[in-house]
Amino acid sequence: MTHRVAIVGAGPSGFYAADGLLRGQPDLKIDLIDRLPTPFGLARSGVAPDHQGTKAVVRQFERLLAQPDVRFAGNVEIGRDLSWDELCEDYDAVVVATGMVVDxxxxxxxxxxxxxxxxxxxxxxxxxxxxxxxxxxxxxxxxxxxxxxxxxxxxxxxxxxxxxxxxxxxxxxxxxxxxxxxxxxxxxxxxxxxxxxxxxxxxxxxxxxxxxxxxxxxxxxxxxxxxxxxxxxxxxxxxxxxxxxxxxxxxxxxxxxxxxxxxxxxxxxxxxxxxxxxxxxxxxxxxxxxxxxxxYHGEEFPRREGVFAVGWARHGPTGTIPTNRADSHAVARDVLAWLGKRDPKSGPDPLPRSIDAAGWHRIDKAEVAAGSAHGRPRVKFADWKALLEIARGD
Known part of the structure; x- marks a missing residue:
């Protein structure tokens, strides 16, 4: 058995945390959970749309999604589909990477x-x-x-x-x-x-x-x-x-x-x-x-043993996307030290039905195709229903 870690928030800090964890323990099982059906958080929805160079950071995150023990679980909302208590009970550690998205x-x-x-x-x-x-x-x-x-x-x-x-x-x-x-x-x-x-x-x-x-x-x-x-x-x-x-x-x-x-x-x-x-x-x-x-400020999350915050959720809305990499890697080392003192938990897969990486890639392919017709990087689908239908192949 191996340890299982939930990262709540599939934005840059969450991906950097996943990267830091895998560098220290390559056999970890990591679930990147996000309430949106699309990953990348701030890099997709918060970076100015004319700064495509900054948004290109998602390429390295895609490489993480391709790893067999990393799962994207989109359209999963904590408090609606899973509770914080359930997360802490089912996973060996929980990393909070929800950022700060309230003005x-x-x-x-x-x-x-x-x-x-x-x-x-x-x-x-x-x-x-x-x-x-x-x-x-x-x-x-x-x-x-x-x-x-x-x-x-x-x-x-x-x-x-x-x-x-x-x-x-x-x-x-x-x-x-x-x-x-x-x-x-x-x-x-x-x-x-x-x-x-x-x-x-x-x-x-x-x-x-x-x-x-x-x-x-x-x-x-x-x-x-x-x-x-x-x-x-x-x-x-x-x-x-x-x-x-x-x-x-x-x-x-x-x-x-x-x-x-x-x-x-x-x-x-x-x-x-x-x-x-x-x-x-x-x-x-x-x-x-x-x-x-x-x-900005963020929403509250439980402060308890086994729960670790990264990025803006930890230190507030400061720094750029690249500068949060070192912070996430440092927290990842703390998580690994925590896991090293504990046996892996057993139990069924805790994830509810979600949009996986394949579903996201359907959205990505459709958006890029829509953009190519107009000479743009992509044309995003901004409707929940459309996003979910495309992700599920409907």
Whole structure:
């Protein structure tokens, strides 16, 4: 007999945990359980659809799925099809890799108005997540306020600012792409609550905002008259200094030189949101759509012996997909140490009926085929019923 491990959440951290476990104990039996009928989590539904290079990480995850003792169990929801207690009883160890997919609240009046969207919900719509089939009504949206000074805020602003030609080779769902293309957008405001020296953008992603085809990036030079911190790790100081250099380049751009303007605003904490406007600490701003990009939180899971968390479920929504690899591998070593002190459990296969890897490959094949007709990587199926029917070969 060999040990059996359940990994709840078939996203990057879950796959990295599986990889770390198999490197240490190749004869383990691993079940990757996900409530969606599709694997890859954030890499499929959370990465911006125009960043196909980042999404290419799924190729290494596919190699893991091909291993005989690794099973994908999609369309299995903990609490509906299996309980946490059943998982802990039937498996020798449980790894929680559910991430954090609930948008954090701003904590200001008006944030529950219908024109206020969280970034997870918005990007999931662009990516064809079946729980978020319908996005905001963009038909009359001219001014957008994007709250946040991290890469997610850049993703949201960039995806709204790009024209159809720039998105032609992305895997944005057609309905979302059409809605953005037809929206009468004129201005996108990327709003930071603190000064420009505190922005957490990475240099490459910020610089990309200056190369957009239909949008000009703008900044106020008065807000950039600061120095990067002289303290802290050297890479962080260099990142901040480069960001300020890029933003100063934006300040030299000519307003109105392109049909759409992306304004970078700092020291502008939101105070209240009302229909058609957002009140900031520095004044009011017209806003037909507000998208918050201030982080996420997750759902609770049992904290008990034999349960190990990885990735965002363990340390919060920080780091990129590759940086979570080391974290998952470290936790995998803890899991192996735990298993080494215990005999394998016996019993019947605990998994209920699920969508297996073959079912996922049917979805994948159908999406890629639909995309090839339009010169795209894929066209995703965003409907639960369609996904399940394709997976089951109906």
């Amino acid at each position: 954090r609240k701003l904590g200001v009046p008006g944030e529950d108005l219908p024109h206020v969207w969280g970034s997870w919900k918005f990007v999931a719509w662009l990516n064809g997540h079946p729980d978020f089939r319908h996005g905001p009504d963009l038909s009359a949206v001219r001014q957008v306020a994007v709250i946040g000074n991290g890469n997610v805020a850049l993703d949201v602003a960039r995806l709204l600012a790009k024209g159809p030609d720039e998105m032609a080779r992305s895997d944005i769902v057609p309905e979302a792409g059409d809605a953005i293309a037809k929206a009468p957008l004129t201005d996108i405001h990327v709003i930071g609550r603190r000064g420009s020296e505190h922005a957490s953008f990475t240099n490459n992603e910020l610089a990309e905002m200056g190369r957009l085809g239909r949008a000009v990036a703008l900044a106020d030079s008065a807000e950039l008259a600061v120095d990067a911190s002289a303290t802290g790790p050297t890479p962080e100081r260099l990142r901040k200094a480069k960001n300020l250099e890029i933003l100063r380049g934006f300040a030299a751009n000519k307003s109105g030189s392109k049909p759409l303007s992306v304004h970078f605003r700092f020291n502008a904490a939101p105070v209240a949101i009302r229909p058609g406007e957002i009140e900031l600490a520095c004044g009011k701003l017209a806003a037909d759509l507000v998208i918050t990009c201030i982080g």
